[in-house]
Amino acid sequence: MSVEVPAPRHIRLTSHSGGTGALPVRWGAATPAERGPVVGTTGQRSHRNVIGTHSGSYSVYRALAVAAGALSRQHRADLTNTSPTDPIGPYPQWSDPGKIVSLDPWGADVAQVFAGEIAAGYDVRPTIAVTKAHVILPEVIEALQKGRLKADGKFLTAGGAALVTKAAIEPVWWLPGVAKRFGCSETDLRRVLFEETGGMYPELVTRSDLEVFLPPIGGQTIYIFGNPHDLADPAVELTARVHDECNGSDVFGSDICTCRPYLTHAIEECIRGAQPPSAGGRGGVGLIAYSRKEGRALGEVTKFLVYNARKRQVGGDTADQYFARTECVAGVQDMRFQELMPDVLHWLGVRKIHRLVSMSNMKFDAITGSGIEVGERVNIPDELIPADARVEMDAKMAAGYFTPGEVPTAEKLKQTKGRGLNE
Amino acid sequence: MSVEVPAPRHIRLTSHSGGTGALPVRWGAATPAERGPVVGTTGQRSHRNVIGTHSGSYSVYRALAVAAGALSRQHRADLTNTSPTDPIGPYPQWSDPGKIVSLDPWGADVAQVFAGEIAAGYDVRPTIAVTKAHVILPEVIEALQKGRLKADGKFLTAGGAALVTKAAIEPVWWLPGVAKRFGCSETDLRRVLFEETGGMYPELVTRSDLEVFLPPIGGQTIYIFGNPHDLADPAVELTARVHDECNGSDVFGSDICTCRPYLTHAIEECIRGAQPPSAGGRGGVGLIAYSRKEGRALGEVTKFLVYNARKRQVGGDTADQYFARTECVAGVQDMRFQELMPDVLHWLGVRKIHRLVSMSNMKFDAITGSGIEVGERVNIPDELIPADARVEMDAKMAAGYFTPGEVPTAEKLKQTKGRGLNE
Numbered sequence: 001m002s003v004e005v006p007a008p009r010h011i012r013l014t015s016h017s018g019g020t021g022a023l024p025v026r027w028g029a030a031t032p033a034e035r036g037p038v039v040g041t042t043g044q045r046s047h048r049n050v051i052g053t054h055s056g057s058y059s060v061y062r063a064l065a066v067a068a069g070a071l072s073r074q075h076r077a078d079l080t081n082t083s084p085t086d087p088i089g090p091y092p093q094w095s096d097p098g099k100i101v102s103l104d105p106w107g108a109d110v111a112q113v114f115a116g117e118i119a120a121g122y123d124v125r126p127t128i129a130v131t132k133a134h135v136i137l138p139e140v141i142e143a144l145q146k147g148r149l150k151a152d153g154k155f156l157t158a159g160g161a162a163l164v165t166k167a168a169i170e171p172v173w174w175l176p177g178v179a180k181r182f183g184c185s186e187t188d189l190r191r192v193l194f195e196e197t198g199g200m201y202p203e204l205v206t207r208s209d210l211e212v213f214l215p216p217i218g219g220q221t222i223y224i225f226g227n228p229h230d231l232a233d234p235a236v237e238l239t240a241r242v243h244d245e246c247n248g249s250d251v252f253g254s255d256i257c258t259c260r261p262y263l264t265h266a267i268e269e270c271i272r273g274a275q276p277p278s279a280g281g282r283g284g285v286g287l288i289a290y291s292r293k294e295g296r297a298l299g300e301v302t303k304f305l306v307y308n309a310r311k312r313q314v315g316g317d318t319a320d321q322y323f324a325r326t327e328c329v330a331g332v333q334d335m336r337f338q339e340l341m342p343d344v345l346h347w348l349g350v351r352k353i354h355r356l357v358s359m360s361n362m363k364f365d366a367i368t369g370s371g372i373e374v375g376e377r378v379n380i381p382d383e384l385i386p387a388d389a390r391v392e393m394d395a396k397m398a399a400g401y402f403t404p405g406e407v408p409t410a411e412k413l414k415q416t417k418g419r420g421l422n423e
Numbered sequence: 424m425s426v427e428v429p430a431p432r433h434i435r436l437t438s439h440s441g442g443t444g445a446l447p448v449r450w451g452a453a454t455p456a457e458r459g460p461v462v463g464t465t466g467q468r469s470h471r472n473v474i475g476t477h478s479g480s481y482s483v484y485r486a487l488a489v490a491a492g493a494l495s496r497q498h499r500a501d502l503t504n505t506s507p508t509d510p511i512g513p514y515p516q517w518s519d520p521g522k523i524v525s526l527d528p529w530g531a532d533v534a535q536v537f538a539g540e541i542a543a544g545y546d547v548r549p550t551i552a553v554t555k556a557h558v559i560l561p562e563v564i565e566a567l568q569k570g571r572l573k574a575d576g577k578f579l580t581a582g583g584a585a586l587v588t589k590a591a592i593e594p595v596w597w598l599p600g601v602a603k604r605f606g607c608s609e610t611d612l613r614r615v616l617f618e619e620t621g622g623m624y625p626e627l628v629t630r631s632d633l634e635v636f637l638p639p640i641g642g643q644t645i646y647i648f649g650n651p652h653d654l655a656d657p658a659v660e661l662t663a664r665v666h667d668e669c670n671g672s673d674v675f676g677s678d679i680c681t682c683r684p685y686l687t688h689a690i691e692e693c694i695r696g697a698q699p700p701s702a703g704g705r706g707g708v709g710l711i712a713y714s715r716k717e718g719r720a721l722g723e724v725t726k727f728l729v730y731n732a733r734k735r736q737v738g739g740d741t742a743d744q745y746f747a748r749t750e751c752v753a754g755v756q757d758m759r760f761q762e763l764m765p766d767v768l769h770w771l772g773v774r775k776i777h778r779l780v781s782m783s784n785m786k787f788d789a790i791t792g793s794g795i796e797v798g799e800r801v802n803i804p805d806e807l808i809p810a811d812a813r814v815e816m817d818a819k820m821a822a823g824y825f826t827p828g829e830v831p832t833a834e835k836l837k838q839t840k841g842r843g844l845n846e
Contacts, residue, residue: 011614013625042619053621057480057640058722061758063619067612068605075754081735082728085844129727132844136676138561161678168723182491189490191434196465196486198476200623202436216639217480221670221723247644251673253559299481300591300644304552305505312504329505331498335484421508421555
C-alpha cells in the first residue's frame, strides 16, 4: 500500500473565524434554507462550519483508510438511491428552540433539502439514514411458539420476522443547547470538553463562532414497529423503550444484568403494540431507541472492573453496595446523562408515550421534563430476570426506579446477593 | 447542577515536550519496569505521556460528567478488588517488537506492576479488565434442546449458561508500530489522523516525542471458553472467531446479513471445543474476540445508506453489485483494516488456531501474516444463512472469501437477489 499524501504543505493546527466560503448554521430555524447545512467535510476546509467531522468515532477509521492509501481524501459519497424509505417530519419540535440539540433533524434529507448547496460544491453528508428491515429474534420466535404473539403477515411473519423501519443517527451537538441542558455555561462546557478529553479539538475553545460539534462518540439507532407517521399522533397508542447499549447482555446474554431480557421484552411489547386487534395486538405503533452508551457510558473496561469489585467485596455482591462500587471506581454512579436522550423522540414528533417499557426514573424524568407525556410504565416481568441480576434490580428499585410492587428495604438489600466470581 | 470549574486560568491549546514529571514509555520492553506505565490522566497534565485519554470515545461522556458538576476533575479510580480474575501472560509476544501495537499488554495488571508509580502519585489506569461471567444465549439453549450440545455442569450448565472468562480492552496505539502495519511513515500517519478527523489532537503533529495515542474509538471484548492459559498452548486445540460488531444483526437479528448467526454458531463451536469428550466436546479451548467496528467500521449511517442503494438499484439487490454499492457511498468496500486485529491474539499468547470459525480472507491473511498458524477453517452451515443474506454470502465467496463448496459464477451472482425495500 502506498500513501496518498499531497506534497508537503503547512499544517494548520487550528482554524480561524472569518474564512470565506463557509455557510452559516442557524440552529432551530424553521426551514432548511434558513437553517443551512451542517458541513463537516475534511476535503475542503474553507467550507467547514462545524468542529469535528462525520461518522462519530469511525472518523478515526476513515483517517486510517486515507493513511493506508485505500481512500482518496477527496472522495464524496454518491447518494443515489440512499434517501429515506420513509420521510420523517418536519415536525413543530424541529424548530422549537432547545427541543433538539444533539442531532440534526434535517440530517436524513440533506440530498433533497440541500440539493442547491450540494450542486454548488458543498460536501453535505447525511447524519441520519432511514431504511427498512426484517428482524428475527429467538425470543420473538419463542413468544410465537408459546402463543404470546400471533403472526399477522404484515407486522410479524409466521417465521418470526418483525417488519421494521429503522434509522441510524449520528451525534450532532449544538453546543449552546447542550450547555443549557447540563446547566453550565457554553464557555465552561467547551473548555471542559477540550481539557477533560486530553486536548481534543482546540476549536472547542478557539472558535466560539462554530456552534456545532460532531463528537467522536457512538450514535443511536431506532426501530419502528408500525407506521412511522403514527409516532407523531398522540391519538395512536405508542409503546416505547429507550435502551442503552450493554454488549455483554444485549449480544452475549450475560446474566448479571437484565439488559437483553428487558430489550426483547420491549420488542415483544412493541410488536404487540403495533399489531391489529385481530392478531391480539393493540393497533398502535412501537419504538425502540438504542443508544451507544456502553456500561452507563463508562465504557466496558470500567464496567468489568466494577464487576470484580462487586463480586470480591467483603460480604459478597449485595444489592446494598451495588451503586457504591461503581462510584468507587468511576467517581459517579452513572454517566449516561439522559438529558440528551429525548431529542430523538422530538425528531420523530412524539408527544405522548402511552406505554413506556422502562423502570428508569432518570429516563422517565428526562422524557416528561422535555414535554412528552407518559402514560403507563411497563416493567419487566419477574420471570425474565436472571437470578444473578436480582442484585441490580433490587438496588435500582430501592434507589427510586419504578416498580409496581414492593420497594426493597435496607435489610432486604443486604440479603440480595449475586454469585461469587468462582461460582 | 453547578459546574466545578476552577478559577479562570490560561488554556493551553497544545502541550510541549521536555516537561518534567512524565515517565518514559519504551514500547515492547521486556519488563513493565523498563516499559513504564501509560499515563493518560487529565488530572495532572505534567504526568501525561500519551496523546488522548482513557475510555476511548467514552472520554467525551466523562467530560460531560465534569461539565455537569457530577464528577470531580481529580477523581482517581479506587482499584480495590478490581484485578483480573485470571492472570494473562506475560508471553514472549509482549516484547517481540511490532507484534502488539494497538493495545497495552500490561494494561490489565497496572495496579500490580506499576504499584510503585501509583504510590508515587501517578494516576495509572487499567486499559484492560478481566472478569468472569455466565452467558446465556437462546441459540445455545436451542442447541441443548436439539441435542447438538450436552450440559456438563462446568463449561455449560443444564440451564444453558456457558461459563466464560471475559476481558474488555481499550485501544492503546503505539504510533510507530501502527504506521508500519499500514505501510506508511509515522509522520504521514500522524498528519492524516489529525487532518482527516477535522483536527483532532494537534499533539499528533506537534509532539512526535509522544509515541502512544489513546484514540476515541471503541475497543474489543474477548470471551474465553475453558482455561485462559490453554490459549497459549499450541498443543491444546483452539476454536476461535474474530467478530466485528454488527448491531443490526448481533442484537436485533436483522436478516440482511449473517453476523449473529455466524457469532452464535461460533459460540456453539467454542463451547463444544472446550467441553470434555464425555459431553461430546473436543477437550480444548474456545475464544471469541469481538471488535467495535460497526458496519465495516464505516458506522451505521453509512451502512443503512448502502442498504437503500442496494435495494433500490436497477435490477434489485443482486450479489454482483454488493461491493460496488458500498464503494459508491463510502469510497471503499471496507474500513475494518484487519491489520491491527491479531494484536489481541498475541496478547493471549496464541500461536495456533486449530479451528478458525470465519470465511473472511482478510482476517485469515492478517492472522497468518502475523505469525499465527491456522489449521481448519470452519464456515457457517447453510441452514443458518437467512434468505436475504444470501446476497452477501455469494458476493463474498466470489470475492475470495473461504468456502469449502462451489464459488459462485458471475452469472450466478446476478441471479442471487435480496428482498426489495417494500417486501
